[in-house]
Amino acid sequence: MLQLSHVSKLFHPGSPDEKIALIDVNLHLRPGDFVTVIGSNGAGKSTLMNMISGVIKPDTGEIRIDGHEISHLPEYRRSRWIGRVFQDPMAGTAPHMTIEENLAMAYSRGKSRGFNIGVTSKRRAMFREELGRLGIGLEGRLKAKVGTLSGGERQALSLLMATFTEPQILLLDEHTAALDPARAELVTRLTQNIVSELKLTTLMVTHNMEQAIRLGNRLIMMDGGRVILDVDEDTKRHLTMESLIGEFERISGHKLSDDRVVLGS
Amino acid sequence: MMNSLLGALESGLLYALMALGVYITFRILDFPDLTVDGSFTTGGAIAAVMITGGSSPWLATIAAMIGGMVAGAVTGLLHTKGKINGLLSGILMMIALYSVNMRIMGKPNVGLLGETTVFNSISPLLLMPFIVVIVKLLLDLFLRTELGLALRATGDNQRMIRSFGTHTDNTIILGLSLSNGLVALSGALIAQQSGFADISSGIGMIVIGLASVIIGEAIFGARTVFFATLAAVLGSIVYRIVVALALRIEWLEQTDLKLITAVIVVIALVLPSARRSWKQKNVAKKRSMEISAMTDSKQVGGGL
Numbered sequence: 001m002l003q004l005s006h007v008s009k010l011f012h013p014g015s016p017d018e019k020i021a022l023i024d025v026n027l028h029l030r031p032g033d034f035v036t037v038i039g040s041n042g043a044g045k046s047t048l049m050n051m052i053s054g055v056i057k058p059d060t061g062e063i064r065i066d067g068h069e070i071s072h073l074p075e076y077r078r079s080r081w082i083g084r085v086f087q088d089p090m091a092g093t094a095p096h097m098t099i100e101e102n103l104a105m106a107y108s109r110g111k112s113r114g115f116n117i118g119v120t121s122k123r124r125a126m127f128r129e130e131l132g133r134l135g136i137g138l139e140g141r142l143k144a145k146v147g148t149l150s151g152g153e154r155q156a157l158s159l160l161m162a163t164f165t166e167p168q169i170l171l172l173d174e175h176t177a178a179l180d181p182a183r184a185e186l187v188t189r190l191t192q193n194i195v196s197e198l199k200l201t202t203l204m205v206t207h208n209m210e211q212a213i214r215l216g217n218r219l220i221m222m223d224g225g226r227v228i229l230d231v232d233e234d235t236k237r238h239l240t241m242e243s244l245i246g247e248f249e250r251i252s253g254h255k256l257s258d259d260r261v262v263l264g265s
Numbered sequence: 266m267m268n269s270l271l272g273a274l275e276s277g278l279l280y281a282l283m284a285l286g287v288y289i290t291f292r293i294l295d296f297p298d299l300t301v302d303g304s305f306t307t308g309g310a311i312a313a314v315m316i317t318g319g320s321s322p323w324l325a326t327i328a329a330m331i332g333g334m335v336a337g338a339v340t341g342l343l344h345t346k347g348k349i350n351g352l353l354s355g356i357l358m359m360i361a362l363y364s365v366n367m368r369i370m371g372k373p374n375v376g377l378l379g380e381t382t383v384f385n386s387i388s389p390l391l392l393m394p395f396i397v398v399i400v401k402l403l404l405d406l407f408l409r410t411e412l413g414l415a416l417r418a419t420g421d422n423q424r425m426i427r428s429f430g431t432h433t434d435n436t437i438i439l440g441l442s443l444s445n446g447l448v449a450l451s452g453a454l455i456a457q458q459s460g461f462a463d464i465s466s467g468i469g470m471i472v473i474g475l476a477s478v479i480i481g482e483a484i485f486g487a488r489t490v491f492f493a494t495l496a497a498v499l500g501s502i503v504y505r506i507v508v509a510l511a512l513r514i515e516w517l518e519q520t521d522l523k524l525i526t527a528v529i530v531v532i533a534l535v536l537p538s539a540r541r542s543w544k545q546k547n548v549a550k551k552r553s554m555e556i557s558a559m560t561d562s563k564q565v566g567g568g569l
């Protein structure tokens with residue numbers, strides 16, 4: 001479904017600040033795979049997400065979604081296949097527009113936008129039903145400006161907006177990191193439900209080890225711009241936090257250093 | 266007095282179209298577009314030259330609007346494709362348009378006295394309400410279409426709407442084009458109403474547009490698009506009334522108008538934010554006192 005082959009990216013090449021963001025990354029997601037990504041600071045997790053979504057282009061290598069070679073396509077053209085939730089709850093929604101208007105924009109993800117009215121009564125009924133499935137009462141606030149929602153509510157809405165059109169690939173970029181524990185747990189639970197119900201092929205970056213182990217059927221670990229560990233479904237079932245940290249230190253030769261890595265919630 | 270108020274209403278309606286244009290760039294796209302000073306004159310110039318050349322005034326007015334749309338699109342291209350700062354793109358276009366407008370008119374002033382204009386058979390006070398209401402409602406409708414939503418999101422959260430597949434370069438160009446089309450339309454109608462097009466008629470137009478939008482929002486509110494565009498229209502009328510009243514003060518001169526405009530904009534910009542921060546401070550004070558009173562009596566837990 002998603003295939004990265006020999007993808008590399010340097011920042012500030014040739015300058016004293018040269019930094020390896022990704023080096024020879026190979027990754028293959030089968031349809032329905034739910035892969036969690038962990039790694040230390042600067043391991044290349046965010047670069048990987050931006051690379052797949054098209055915010056940055058690879059220096060070498062190629063990216064394929066569903067067989068289409070997309071490495072040369074800009075972000076707005078890749079959105080046909082990709083749904084994305086950002087870390088910042090403010091990033092995924094338009095604050096001065098209403099919930100139903102935001103959903104209407106998400107509904108036309110990747111399609112050309114013309115002179116059809118965005119929020120029709122038929123769509124509104126559908127939006128209400130979809131919002132109801134989140135179970136946080138947003139279905140009664142269709143005309144509320146998104147800026148008046150709490151961070152958790154906005155992130156739940158972002159998640160719905162990214163998924164209800166069933167993208168081929170779902171990218172979750174530490175999407176619970178900016179929330180307090182209770183709201184993070186809510187959004188995590190919603191994520192789990194939506195991904196398994198729609199069988200979405202998902203790549204989720206997290207700095208929460210416990211979450212990385214609990215969610216998904218595969219786990220990859222990144223360090224210094226490389227994928228250093230790819231844990232398959234069978235192994236992942238028996239994975240513990242200690243074995244994971246031990247494995248990281250054995251392969252990378254240094255301690256797992258991320259000031260934000262949390263062991264559990 | 267009555268006459269000057271009717272006059273203010275008439276010019277308020279004529280300039281309302283310009284205010285709607287400024288609303289699109291300033292409020293929707295969050296793009297301070299100075300092209301307006303040039304494209305307003307472009308509208309008047311195209312209309313005046315075509316009318317004196319024997320064209321139908323309606324055709325001339327529509328051509329003027331298209332001229333403004335082209336000017337706005339060029340500003341958009343400079344900003345998006347040329348990656349030039351938005352403010353600077355507008356200033357560059359404004360300067361360039363001065364020469365273009367001079368080329369269109371051939372001289373600094375083109376008179377329209379004795380020519381057939383759209384106001385020949387019907388007075389501006391009767392015609393303009395219809396034009397303004399129709400343009401306002403069409404704009405409201407457009408802003409509710411899928412394309413209109415994408416345009417609004419471009420000004421609200423570019424990153425978000427890009428991730429949903431909108432090429433924001435295109436929506437920025439579209440918005441600037443639409444805006445300057447309305448500005449030029451306003452310029453064309455003003456030229457026909459006043460009986461001439463002048464090379465300097467657009468100077469300070471952006472500030473007048475901002476004044477209208479901000480005054481309108483301060484007085485009438487802007488909860489939804491419908492009310493925001495209504496506020497721009499009414500703000501334009503209120504602005505003209507304020508100016509008419511100010512000019513009745515004896516020691517003020519006609520040339521003080523731009524200073525008065527600047528002062529009005531400053532007041533309209535400062536007042537709401539000062540009031541908001543004052544309010545917020547009071548709420549914060551009250552809330553922290555409430556909370557500390559609560560914690561005195563019992564421990565507060567963090568809920569959802």
